[in-house]
Amino acid sequence: xxxxxxxxxxxxxxxxxxxxxxxxxxxxxxxxxxxxxxxxxxxxxxxxxxxxxxxxxxxxxxxxxxxxxxxxxxxxxxxxxxxxxxxxxxxxxxxxxxxxxxxxxxxxxxxxxxxxxxxxxxxxxxxxxxxxxxxxxxxxxxxxxxxxxxxxxxxxxxxxxxxxxxxxxxxxxxxxxxxxxxxxxxxxxxxxxxxxxxxxxxxxxxxxxxxxxxxxxxxxxxxxxxxxxxxxxxxxxxxxxxxxxxxxxxxxxxxxxxxxxxxxxxxxxxxxxxxxxxxxxxxxxxxxxxxxxxxxxxxxxxxxxxxxxxxxxxxxxxxxxxxxxxxxxxxxxxxxxxxxxxxxxxxxxxxxxxxxxxxxxxxxxxxxxxxxxxxxxxxxxxxxxxxxxxxxxxxxxxxxxxxxxxxxxxxxxxxxxxxxxxxxxxxxxxxxxxxxxxxxxxxxxxxxxxxxxxxxxxxxxxxxxxxxxxxxxxxxxxxxx
Amino acid sequence: xxxxxxxxxxxxxxxxxxxxxxxxxxxxxxxxxxxxxxxxxxxxxxxxxxxxxxxxxxxxxxxxxxxxxxxxxxxxxxxxxxxxxxxxxxxxxxxxxxxxxxxxxxxxxxxxxxxxxxxxxxxxxxxxxxxxxxxxxxxxxxxxxxxxxxxxxxxxxxxxxxxxxxxxxxxxxxxxxxxxxxxxxxxxxxxxxxxxxxxxxxxxxxxxxxxxxxxxxxxxxxxxxxxxxxxxxxxxxxxxxxxxxxxxxxxxxxxxxxxxxxxxxxxxxxxxxxxxxxxxxxxxxxxxxxxxxxxxxxxxxxxxxxxxxxxxxxxxxxxxxxxxxxxxxxxxxxxxxxxxxxxxxxxxxxxxxxxxxxxxxxxxxxxxxxxxxxxxxxxxxxxxxxxxxxxxxxxxxxxxxxxxxxxxxxxxxxxxxxxxxxxxxxxxxxxxxxxxxxxxxx
Numbered sequence: 015x016x017x018x019x020x021x022x023x024x025x026x027x028x029x030x031x032x033x034x035x036x037x038x039x040x041x042x043x044x045x046x047x048x049x050x051x052x053x054x055x056x057x058x059x060x061x062x063x064x065x066x067x068x069x070x071x072x073x074x075x076x077x078x079x080x081x082x083x084x085x086x087x088x089x090x091x092x093x094x095x096x097x098x099x100x101x102x103x104x105x106x107x108x109x110x111x112x113x114x115x116x117x118x119x120x121x122x123x124x125x126x127x128x129x130x131x132x133x134x135x136x137x138x139x140x141x142x143x144x145x146x147x148x149x150x151x152x153x154x155x156x157x158x159x160x161x162x163x164x165x166x167x168x169x170x171x172x173x174x175x176x177x178x179x180x181x182x183x184x185x186x187x188x189x190x191x192x193x194x195x196x197x198x199x200x201x202x203x204x205x206x207x208x209x210x211x212x213x214x215x216x217x218x219x220x221x222x223x224x225x226x227x228x229x230x231x232x233x234x235x236x237x238x239x240x241x242x243x244x245x246x247x248x249x250x251x252x253x254x255x256x257x258x259x260x261x262x263x264x265x266x267x268x269x270x271x272x273x274x275x276x277x278x279x280x281x282x283x284x285x286x287x288x289x290x291x292x293x294x295x296x297x298x299x300x301x302x303x304x305x306x307x308x309x310x311x312x313x314x315x316x317x318x319x320x321x322x323x324x325x326x327x328x329x330x331x332x333x334x335x336x337x338x339x340x341x342x343x344x345x346x347x348x349x350x351x352x353x354x355x356x357x358x359x360x361x362x363x364x365x366x367x368x369x370x371x372x373x374x375x376x377x378x379x380x381x382x383x384x385x386x387x388x389x390x391x392x393x394x395x396x397x398x399x400x401x402x403x404x405x406x407x408x409x410x411x412x413x414x415x416x417x418x419x420x421x422x423x424x425x426x427x428x429x430x431x432x433x434x435x436x437x438x439x440x441x442x443x444x445x446x447x448x449x450x451x452x453x454x455x456x457x458x459x460x461x462x463x464x465x466x467x468x469x470x471x472x473x474x475x476x477x478x479x480x481x482x483x484x485x486x487x488x489x490x491x492x493x494x495x
Numbered sequence: 496x497x498x499x500x501x502x503x504x505x506x507x508x509x510x511x512x513x514x515x516x517x518x519x520x521x522x523x524x525x526x527x528x529x530x531x532x533x534x535x536x537x538x539x540x541x542x543x544x545x546x547x548x549x550x551x552x553x554x555x556x557x558x559x560x561x562x563x564x565x566x567x568x569x570x571x572x573x574x575x576x577x578x579x580x581x582x583x584x585x586x587x588x589x590x591x592x593x594x595x596x597x598x599x600x601x602x603x604x605x606x607x608x609x610x611x612x613x614x615x616x617x618x619x620x621x622x623x624x625x626x627x628x629x630x631x632x633x634x635x636x637x638x639x640x641x642x643x644x645x646x647x648x649x650x651x652x653x654x655x656x657x658x659x660x661x662x663x664x665x666x667x668x669x670x671x672x673x674x675x676x677x678x679x680x681x682x683x684x685x686x687x688x689x690x691x692x693x694x695x696x697x698x699x700x701x702x703x704x705x706x707x708x709x710x711x712x713x714x715x716x717x718x719x720x721x722x723x724x725x726x727x728x729x730x731x732x733x734x735x736x737x738x739x740x741x742x743x744x745x746x747x748x749x750x751x752x753x754x755x756x757x758x759x760x761x762x763x764x765x766x767x768x769x770x771x772x773x774x775x776x777x778x779x780x781x782x783x784x785x786x787x788x789x790x791x792x793x794x795x796x797x798x799x800x801x802x803x804x805x806x807x808x809x810x811x812x813x814x815x816x817x818x819x820x821x822x823x824x825x826x827x828x829x830x831x832x833x834x835x836x837x838x839x840x841x842x843x844x845x846x847x848x849x850x851x852x853x854x855x856x857x858x859x860x861x862x863x864x865x866x867x868x869x870x871x872x873x874x875x876x877x878x879x880x881x882x883x884x885x886x887x888x889x890x891x892x893x894x895x896x897x898x899x900x901x902x903x904x905x906x907x908x909x910x911x912x913x914x915x916x917x918x919x920x921x922x923x924x925x926x927x928x929x930x931x932x933x934x935x936x937x
Contacts, residue, residue, distance in 0.1 A: 052585055135581035
């Protein structure tokens with residue numbers, strides 16, 4: 015494939031581009047789901063295409079195509095050059111990329127079981143078995159279970175001499191039961207919402223999760239939620255974990271620390287950030303026990319790879335260290351704006367058809383020292399919330415509101431009754447500064463975000479947010495319409 | 496279209512005894528993005544995607560690819576046959592529909608719009624940037640254009656093809672701590688008022704400088720068309736899809752024929768003509784029907800594909816998404832009938848209220864009441880004694896949209912088209928007692 019790709023590099027060099035690269039990408043995507051006893055989806059997709067990025071006269075152009083001929087590579091590269099020339103008519107200064115060594119390397123997601131070698135029958139048998147258990151109660155009006163496997167084979171070549179081949183693999187699964195009765199609808203999911211859990215590994219993820227073993231509990235909790243009391247309004251301690259805490263990290267720290275957004279380059283769509291560069295190294299983002307680490311080398315992470323799409327080698331760095339804002343998600347174009355000579359390497363594109371942009375890396379809340387049971391025992395008036403159901407945050411990443419599937423009140427150190435429609439609302443720095451307990455490494459686990467949207471045209475990216483249960487003091491809960 | 500036909504025929508020839516449905520989509524798209532008064536991203540893409548649904552003996556599978564070589568197709572068919580063999584037969588699975596060819600619609604394709612050059616887009620961005628620099632402001636936004644041809648055919652006689660172009664100009668202006676926004680979408684770029692959008696965004700940014708804080712609470716709210724559309728889109732998707740209706744997850748389940756919102760509201764799904772027209776067939780190749788969802792506040796109907804229609808004892812309205820899927824049919828060509836009140840008149844008749852330009856990050860909390868939350872953005876204003884008196888800091892709303900749409904004070908007379916979950920054309924709305932649940936810092 016590098017033979018195919020080199021034509022773009024030759025053209026970029028011939029036209030004296032400041033920088034040029036080509037990414038050829040083949041993606042296999044298998045999606046299976048069962049809904050209410052029927053096939054919900056069963057699609058096996060294979061796409062191949064290439065995208066060419068040209069930096070010319072200090073300005074960017076990008077073009078892509080799925081026509082795999084040498085003539086088309088030439089047309090697309092010249093198109094990217096034409097677009098770069100148009101960009102140059104409206105630039106302030108010249109774009110300069112931070113330096114990075116040239117690499118010639120192969121990297122692959124480690125896995126135990128290739129999901130594409132597991133038969134469709136085996137996968138469907140498991141999903142139908144789960145579906146049957148979920149629908150044993152007539153109040154369950156919708157039961158959806160699914161699996162998704164993606165293998166992305168990349169060939170990345172740059173005018174700087176990098177030739178990087180990577181094979182990235184992800185596996186995902188989950189299910190959701192919706193109970194409906196007397197004008198009320200309630201949902202429970204396993205192991206998490208929004209399509210379930212997705213990680214950078216093989217079919218061993220499905221084996222690990224014991225899908226069938228949790229279906230009965232999920233069904234019963236969905237039905238029980240129909241008659242549960244609503245989460246009361248007021249200020250109380252919040253204990254949360256799993257994919258809810260993952261999304262809290264994602265929305266209020268991950269996006270807030272994307273340097274392109276911080277500098278205003280996302281203002282027209284997703285917005286900007288309160289975490290401006292003047293705050294770097296001094297702003298108290300959270301309490302001293304809050305440590306948030308970005309890590310492109312993390313085993314199982316969805317953003318884990320040998321290199322990002324700027325051809326920068328994978329790294330690990332702090333975004334928040336001991337509560338202080340300490341870093342950003344960067345690419346090679348913008349890292350110089352915060353005095354960094356080298357990008358931290360968090361620039362990725364969605365497939366071949368999109369230009370690489372700054373994305374959230376795997377970003378995890380480091381475990382603390384508390385015992386989870388002790389956190390509950392030490393809470394007088396609180397609520398435990400599990401599994402994200404809805405999310406919303408303002409365009410500077412300050413005011414957020416989350417809704418979860420299920421909650422349990424905590425009174426005087428004991429977990430009490432179940433509550434439905436739990437919600438909480440807060441302002442990012444105040445919220446993270448109210449964090450006074452984080453459970454230890456024995457509770458720490460990775461949670462995948464498989465569908466993070468950003469950019470124009472819209473791009474999807476995947477990343478993980480590890481966490482163990484944490485407590486936040488005096489949070490506004492039970493927001494009412 | 497000839498290329499699409501050739502692809503379909505090749506796939507039908509390989510389908511053997513299977514019923515085969517082919518969805519081919521070819522597109523050219525380009526987008527120029529600007530920020531901080533410079534072009535920040537500038538891209539173009541050419542793509543053809545092919546997706547094949549196979550049915551045999553009550554079993555179904557789908558495969559997709561973009562390189563339809565003989566070798567690739569042979570491998571895809573082999574895997575598809577394995578996937579079919581892995582299933583137990585589903586006796587209720589519908590055969591692919593039979594059908595006569597559907598006439599191609601060409602009135603929505605404008606070649607000049609599809610072919611706008613990078614320099615044209617840079618020119619429009621440059622015009623706004625110059626105005627912003629002159630005003631001491633900063634421009635952000637996008638201008639995108641392109642076309643898409645979609646063909647849906649099966650080996651039982653259905654063949655339908657549709658092509659349309661599009662252009663969307665979306666601009667945000669920052670003036671100090673003030674923000675303004677405007678967007679214009681059209682299938683023919685020549686109808687876009689670029690200068691008008693620039694003026695609106697600049698003026699809103701100027702007026703919203705030095706925003707003051709107002710306490711959260713219940714206010715009369717004037718939602719400009721973009722803000723109204725954000726709420727109405729959820730109503731369309733979660734209220735009027737046949738599958739949600741069948742499962743009891745829609746707020747109109749059991750309420751067809753009854754008043755569900757203000758009698759000032761009439762909501763229509765119409766792909767065939769009118770302001771939100773689009774592809775005249777669905778992803779089963781069935782012709783889309785015009786469906787009155789709400790007439791003068793009364794729930795009239797929901798949309799169906801053949802699957803949800805069979806369960807409801809109704810007929811398909813031609814609203815299928817690619818099948819099989821877990822989401823069911825959705826209305827994608829929505830328009831809210833305009834009223835007779837201009838935006839200026841809405842403001843003039845308001846003693847105390849809030850004018851909202853745009854909502855940000857809206858999301859659903861509870862489907863049965865369409866309870867939602869979201870933030871205001873890019874120009875939120877206090878209205879007092881019939882005039883806009885100040886820009887205000889942004890607010891979060893938490894509100895049942897069904898309940899809010901029972902408190903409609905006025906419907907606007909100037910609808911605008913937005914490309915949101917398909918397309919939606921809506922005017923401004925004035926609502927009473929709209930719940931803002933919290934505030935933010937800017």
